Amino acid sequence: MTLEIERTVVIGTGLIGGSLAAAGRRAGVLRRVVGVGRGRTNLEQALAAGLVDEIGHDPVAAVAxxxxxxxxxxxxSCLDLLVRIAPRPSEAAAGTDVGSVKAPLCRRAEGLGIGDRFVGGHPMAGGVGTGAAxxxxxxxxxxxxxxxxxxxxARDAVDLVRGLWGATGAEVLEMEPELHDRIVAASSHLPQMVAYCLAATVGAEPLADEVVRLAGAGIKDTTRLAASDADMWAAIAKLNREALADRMDAFAREWGAWCEAVRGGDEKDLRARIGRANKFKRRLNG
Structure with missing residues (x-):
């Protein structure tokens, strides 16, 4: 059966929300889309680009x-939004999100009595920029x-959310919220913190100006994520702090061992560690 969703409200038409609206509309899954947000400029860009059919600033009114x-x-912000909008949609309406931390939101939905209709979602795609443009x-x-x-x-809510993501061309996987959060702590959140820390460390060098003059692909590639929005990532780190701190502690222990290998001139140990890193990188590259 072809999936068609008559009225969809996207609260937050940034890079991910706007892209989901665009992909869903192009696939013929989203019939009418309402974009909601605080910034008029971004909403007007979403409307002009055809991402949404109408715009508004009041999420409570929009979801009716x-x-x-x-x-x-x-x-x-999604945690607060759930509280505000929970009583408003019809009992048959489904809800989802696109954020990178799942357990707090899914458990909040259950606490509000809408756990049967809310299904968390997280596309493993994005970028350092934001906005509908x-x-x-x-x-x-x-x-x-x-x-x-x-x-x-509810199975029908799960199938609807799965169907929407499938229509975007993504490969859809199901997993428990807590498992998701532990995995992305390693695959996404830790690399983000490492990139920030690397950029901050090198930026504090006494010779930072000279470093910038001599910067090549290595430092630019490994600090790409350091350009990401601070407010967004501070919130992610707070909400997934236990899993992320655990992975950061593991990284610190491993980094300490690398430091000892370098400090002690232990070429054999360093080669072994680099070899393990090379092996995992090949797995990542498929």
Whole structure:
């Protein structure tokens, strides 16, 4: 059966929310899309680009009569939004989000009595930029999109959210919210913190100006993520702090061993460590 969702409300039409709207509309899954946000300029860009059919600033009013509500705001804002909008959509409406921390939001939905209709979502795609101007209907094609149903989730709501992500061209995986958060702590959140820390460390060098003059692809590539929005990532780190701190501690222990190998001139140990890193990088590259 072809999936068609009559009225979708996207709260937060930034890079991810806007791209999901664009991909869903192009696939014929989203019939009418309402974009909601605080910034008029961004909403007008979304409307002009054809990402949405109408715009508004009041999420509580917008979700009345919606068949699907997509939370595309920062993860900490989504927790507050759930509280505000929970009583408003119809009992048949489904809800999802696009954030990179799942357990707090899914458990909040359960606490509000809407755990059966809310199914967390997280596309493993994005970029360092934000805003509707960067939205791309092809952003999710060939990428993985994770959906995180719980024991309370109604099967029709899960199928709707799965179907939407499938229509974008993504490979859809299901897993428990807590498992998702532990995995992305290693695959996404730790690399982000390492990039920030590396850029901050090198930037504090007494010879930082000379470093910039001599900077090549190595430092530019490894600090690419350091250009990401601070508010967004501070919120992510706070909400996934236990899993992320655990991975950061593991990184610190490993880094200490690398430091000892370098400090002691232990070429054999260093080669072995680099070899293990090379092996995992080949796995990442497929």
């Amino acid at each position: 009569g919606a068949d699907l509500v997509v939370l595309g705001a920062p993860v900490d 960067l939205a791309d209907a092809e952003l999710f094609r060939g990428k993985v999109a994770v959906v995180t149903p719980t024991r309370e989730s």
